[in-house]
Amino acid sequence: GDSVTQMEGPVTLSEEAFLTINCTYTATGYPSLFWYVQYPGEGLQLLLKATKADDKGSNKGFEATYRKETTSFHLEKGSVQVSDSAVYFCALILYGNNRLAFGKGNQVVVIP
Amino acid sequence: DTGVSQDPRHKITKRGQNVTFRCDPISEHNRLYWYRQTLGQGPEFLTYFQNEAQLEKSRLLSDRFSAERPKGSFSTLEIQRTEQGDSAMYLCASSLADRGLTGANVLTFGAGSRLTVL
Numbered sequence: 001g002d003s004v005t006q007m008e009g010p011v012t013l014s015e016e017a018f019l020t021i022n023c024t025y026t027a028t029g030y031p032s033l034f035w036y037v038q039y040p041g042e043g044l045q046l047l048l049k050a051t052k053a054d055d056k057g058s059n060k061g062f063e064a065t066y067r068k069e070t071t072s073f074h075l076e077k078g079s080v081q082v083s084d085s086a087v088y089f090c091a092l093i094l095y096g097n098n099r100l101a102f103g104k105g106n107q108v109v110v111i112p
Numbered sequence: 113d114t115g116v117s118q119d120p121r122h123k124i125t126k127r128g129q130n131v132t133f134r135c136d137p138i139s140e141h142n143r144l145y146w147y148r149q150t151l152g153q154g155p156e157f158l159t160y161f162q163n164e165a166q167l168e169k170s171r172l173l174s175d176r177f178s179a180e181r182p183k184g185s186f187s188t189l190e191i192q193r194t195e196q197g198d199s200a201m202y203l204c205a206s207s208l209a210d211r212g213l214t215g216a217n218v219l220t221f222g223a224g225s226r227l228t229v230l
Contacts, residue, residue, distance in 0.1 A: 004154075036221075043116070044155070044203070044221040089154050098143070098168055100219060102154030 002027045004090050006103035014111050015082055021075040021106050023064075023090035031092040033057075033066055033073040034100070038087040047075075047088070085110045116222035118204050124228045125194055132190045133225040137206030144187050145219060146179055147203040148172065155203055161187060162209065194229045201226050 007022040025031065035047040035057070048057030053068035062077045073090060090103040117136040125131050137144050143162050147155035158177070159169045163184040173179075176194075181187040191198055205219040 034218075041223070043223040044205075046218055046220075049218065091154075098160050099145075099157040099170075100147075100155075102156075104152065104154050 002031065002092060002094060002101050004092055004101055004103035006090050006106055010107035010109060012109045012111065013080060016079045017110075019075070019077045019080045019084070019108065021088055021090075021108070023073045023075065023103060025071050025073065025090075025092050027071075027092060027094060029094045031094050033064070034091045034093070035062070035064055035073070035075050036089045036091060036102075038089065038105070040086070044089065080108075080110045082110045082112055084108060116204055116206055116220055118202075118222040118225045120225055121223065122226045122228070124230065126230050127196060128193055130190065130192045131194055131227060132188055133202050133204075133227075135187045135189070135204030135206075135222060137186070137204070138220055139185075141206035141208050141220070142184070143207045143209055144181055145205040145207070146187070146189050147205065147221075149201040149203055149224070150199075158189075158202075191227070194227075196229045199227055199229045 003026050005024050032051040034049045036044040037047045038044050048059040050057040050066035053066050056065045064073050064075045087105045087107050089105045091100045093100050119134045123131055145160040146158040149155040157170050158173050159179050161181040164181050176192045179189045201224040203224045205221040207219045
């Protein structure tokens with residue numbers, strides 16, 4: 001079935017460091033891809049999305065490029081802040097489908 | 113627009129009791145979704161409505177679970193005879209059906225209702 005795989009384990013890094021969170025997917029069709037973020041005590045928020053191959057989604061300094069050849073959608077940010085501490089979820093949805101499939105999420109902790 | 117609201121935010125109950133969660137979606141959204149999230153996992157799809165019609169249910173939604181959206185606005189998720197395995201965060205989301213070429217629904221999530229079954 002359609003699924004998303006995120007790298008294992010939490011990510012701890014210092015303020016202003018470079019962040020990468022890996023995401024790969026398996027899908028029978030051509031999915032749209034998303035990154036959602038969950039801050040402590042809050043609901044999931046859409047961070048960025050890409051709907052076709054080679055699209056780059058970007059928001060709040062975060063970027064992710066839809067790579068069809070490697071079935072990936074890695075999230076990057078060049079200089080993280082303490083306020084970026086949150087759980088990040090990669091997700092996909094197929095055209096005409098009605099359900100988002102999420103990865104397990106990655107806890108990101110940014111230390112001052 | 114106040115976003116998607118869920119109530120209660122936290123419910124503690126004893127095994128065997130019934131619980132009900134309510135979700136108020138964004139007013140102009142015609143689709144409403146329920147997801148379940150357990151610790152360390154991503155959200156898992158439970159069911160979704162388009163207006164008042166429940167169009168899809170996951171196998172995760174056992175007979176003890178029932179969801180309704182009677183007037184196509186708010187929705188309720190009831191769990192009967194709760195079990196400890198039902199302990200989770202129950203997330204509601206809403207969206208406007210995308211009539212464009214991408215077919216990509218963008219879901220707006222509520223903060224969730226956390227259920228603890230003792």
